[in-house]
Amino acid sequence: MGSTAHQGGEGVGRRDLIKRSAALGLVAAPGMSLLSACASGGGGGSNNDEGNTKGKASKDNPFGAKNGSKLDVVVFKGGYGDDYAKAWEADFGKKLGITSTHTGTQEITGKLQPRFNAGNPPDLVDDSGAQQIKIDVLYKNGSLLDLSEVLDAPSVDDPSKKVRDTLIPGTLDPGIQEGKVVALNYIYTVWGLWYSGKLFKEKGWTPPKTWDGFLTICQDAKKQGIGGLAHQGKYPYYINVAIMDMIAKKGGIDAVKAIDNLDPKAFVGSDAAQAGIEAIYEVVEKGLLMPGTNGLTHTESQTRWNQYKAAFITCGSWLENEQLKQTPTDFDMKFLPMPLLSGSKMPFEAIRAGSGEPFIIPAKAANLPGAKEFMRRMLSKEWSTLFAKEANSLTILQDGVDPGVKLRPGTQSTVEASKAAGSNTFRYLYPDWYSEMDTAIQNASNELMAKRIQPKEWLKRCQAAVDKQAKDPASKKNVHS
Amino acid sequence: MRKGQYRFVAGFLLVPVALYLIFVIWPYIQTFGYSLTDWKGQSQTFSFVGLDNYKALFQDDVFLEAIWHNIQFLIFIPVITILLALFFAFMLNAGGRSRAGGVQGVAGSKIYKIVYFFPQVLSLAILAVLFNAVYRSDGGGLLNGALIKIGLVDADNPVEWLNEPNVVLWALMVAVIWQGVGFYLVLFSAAMQSIPRDIYEAALIDGANRNQSFFRITLPLLWDTVQTAWVYLGIVAMDMFVLVSSMTQNMGAYGGGPDHHSDVMSTVMMRNFLYYGKSGYACAMGVVMLLLTLVLSVVTLRATRRERIEF
Structure with missing residues (x-):
């Protein structure tokens, strides 16, 4: 900083320029984070294309999940990791021929809010963790699928029963918004x-x-x-x-x-x-x-x-x-x-006691039949055991773990406490x-x-x-x- | 200007100005639009509520308190950082013993200059981790550990620095200032070195001491740089989002505790935007933040306007 600044009032002095740009920066910098968050895309309609994802329904495949279609799964990768979800996805691919795109992340809001706003959400989301998108907020915006169709479908283990009757009583409650189950709180x-x-x-x-x-x-x-x-x-x-x-x-x-x-x-x-x-x-x-x-x-x-x-x-x-x-x-x-x-x-x-770790299906999911079928299988004994093995925790499926799986002392003591409590459980x-x-x-x-x-x-x-x-x-x- | 020069300049400005309009100005306008709605953040369904959000804003004690905290940051962070940086820069450049040979810094000033700059290379996230370890609320914290060792603090009652309503803002300021001083020291040093030596030497011959040469020579000639530093530090003080949200007691989300005593505008805004799902309301906060920063930058530039000395 030495030489001249003003030469007969023409042009902008260097120092003035620095000052002005700094002042502009003062205005712009704190606003940036807000802006990127606020500037949402322009709505966009539903993108579920029934023709591409709807296959033929059968007894084993009540929603008609289509062989060869794709499923977009986003899982909160927190205390439970995301290995369990990878194990499920592998099995899903093997049994139904549906390939899954897997995303394991802690930044649920950061990654998904723009997608919800733009109308192209994933097919299945584990919406958990510190950065979850609050279920009440999603629901109020009409972004969530009513899960009753999945819950009233026949159970994988015993087709004579509805899925909802194979779960520990009361575990669906926290996922209820205004009387509808819109989130499946999977972990007990x-x-x-x-x-x-x-x-x-x-x-x-x-x-x-x-x-x-x-x-x-x-x-x-x-x-x-x-x-x-x-x-x-x-x-x-x-x-x-x-x-x-x-x-x-x-x-x-x-x-x-x-x-x-x-x-x-x-x-x-x-x-x-x-x-x-x-x-x-x-x-x-x-x-x-x-x-x-x-x-x-x-x-x-x-x-x-x-x-x-x-x-x-x-x-x-x-x-x-x-x-x-x-x-x-x-x-x-x-x-x-x-x-x-x-x-x-x-x-x-x-x-x-109760269920946590809400899994949701966005109402605008591209592959709705696939997502519903995936969720139905999550509530089978096979996948529930996979979860217990990979994440060392219990699921809301009643007797959902093969007795062959040995639990650690803390988890074992919760199983005993839960048995002793019987129906004496509560939940805010x-x-x-x-x-x-x-x-x-x-x-x-x-x-x-x-x-x-x-x-x-x-x-x-x-x-x-x-x-x-x-x-x-x-x-x-x-x-x- | 020569003929055609404006067209030439405009040609170069077209793209950056367009980018600025699309990515800065347009979102501001959008934000203002959303601030008049009850948008909940997750879809495009909302209704127009007029100025209700703004009315609610001025009855929201948490937000008003947050503005006050930003103002406190705005006063103390620039003042303390600039004073410290000026003092150190002066000592490094002109604070040494006056000798016949002229003006120089204290012994070892080259090493100090490098060491002081170290904190500046840390990212804010690392700064938060570091100071979380300093302020940790049990004997494992640096401060508590030391104070317990020398017997000033009872091991059963360690000081919960970041959980003390009267301490938390200062604790955050210490972190910011610790990180900032080094950068402004280098900035001021560079500016000081461009002040011609002979001015100092003349003053020295006239019998000026260190204080006099600082206040009569250095400071006036550095005024432009100080002004720039002030604006940059103002940006830091208006933000503070990272440190507050990753160091203080959790108020649902994004720190701000205890009892909202460290909440700043940006944390309150983000909490409302994402955690409470009151996104339209949060956009109103964003607009208020914009207005405040605008007023602030105008005031800063006006208030620090001085006559220039050319050299």
Whole structure:
């Protein structure tokens, strides 16, 4: 920067040019990300071309999936990997002669939102993970196929039965939007507390059935320099597993429904909610949390727990698979239902259980018959076993795993817990229906765990979130009955 | 200008201007269009709602708070980064002991110049990983680990840096400034080297000390470069999306916690756009962001306008 800038007012000085372009940049740069997201393509009509993909229907092929057609499968490649889907696709190709294009990704939204907007979505999607496209959002846009046709088709294993009658009861519920099943939540998950069988044996602790017993172990652990409860604080979703379970077990299924159905007394004025949150707050107040756990990510926190730095952690049953590499071989991972407060309406064995990992068929899928047939086969014993083998988790198919498959200790303990629970399972539906309300409740929980608010304020905030959601006329259509 | 020159210039500008119109200006217009609808983001079905989104925006505490956070970033990030970079650049170029031979930097200034530039080569994602390790909320974090070792922090109650409402913004700023200083140091150094030595030497002969030569000579002659730096740092401060979304407590998606204390406009916008499915509403936020940045850049250029010294 040295020489002249102005020569008799003609032309643009170099420095001015730099400044102006910089100013333009200031305007343009932050806008860029928004723009690329906003600029959608121009609609475009349906592209399913029945002529190309519709073959002859038969007993083994009720939808008439056509030999030689192509199937576009997009799978969330997260905790479960995507090897299971590749195994399915290989089998699909072998049995029906349909070749699949496989995409395994974590960026579901980034990859698929433009395609949904442009009207050329894939044929089958595992819409999961942190970047999933929310099911409620897709549904409201009319982008999802009503899956009843698949569910009412004959089962692969026993053609005398409908597919929907071979599934664990209640597992279709979270995929329901306004009364229609639009997402198949394929993986059967249980939520609760987890502990190391080895650590408990060493310390002489027995898995607690009551909240007092739980606190006693936490206190004993603290004396020995081990944290009591760990949670994945950076994602308040996880501590909500514990909080909302306490509320459900104390108040019974009515407490669950009150929240899902946006009752004006869901939190403030609900004894169960008050008892539940006060119980969790006791852990905070008595200093029984693993130090620093409020700010740790899920992997950091779970790995600390694997290193015996905490007695308990809250999580769903994907935990074992997710921590595969960090778990010591003799760790002996075990599942524990949330311990009971006195006067609880549900028994100790009751657990939050249900299906997760929503698979969807876009309404505008190019190969609808192929996608439907693929989904029907996912609910066969053969493919369910393939899944258990590749992803080490259970599916919603009843007795869906060949007894020959040996499960790891954590998964085995969830199978036992699920058997013990029997029909005593529950599931909140509000997170699938109301993302914004869920966020507000998680936010309140984060503040409570950091001791910045008290249970009374937590109840108020949650109730405010519920009341706000209830004002949205669209929420009247969602009913947990 | 000579005859035909305009046509010649226009010929060259045609393609870039067309690209700019298609890929920058047209999407802005589209965004404004969407901001008047209840678009949910996943299909082309939506209805016109007029200015409802804008009305809602001014009652949205989270968004208003996010604007405030951006303003704080906008004040502190440029000021601190530029001051530090200027100080270091001055020390490297003209801060050494004055000797008879003239003006020079402190000993080892060449090495410092390279070392200071290191952080600039890191991508934002790596910066986030690095500072997540610094601020980690248990004894495994760099800060907590050190503070526990020297006994300032109780091992049972480590500081949750990024989960403290009053700390989180500053923690993010430290990361940004740490990364930015090196670049502006090099920028200012280059500009300083083009300041003729004799000006300094004359000042030295007149008995000017370091402070005087900095404030009377260096700073005025660097003003244009400082102004450019200010605009670039303004861009950083208006964005902050990557660091907020990958370092702070999760508020549904895209960080922003605790209790929205670190949310910036871009994270709130993306959360509404993708996670809540309120895309039309998010587009209204985008339009507000555009207006704010426009106002900002005009103000910045006006406010820093000075008379030029030619040399």
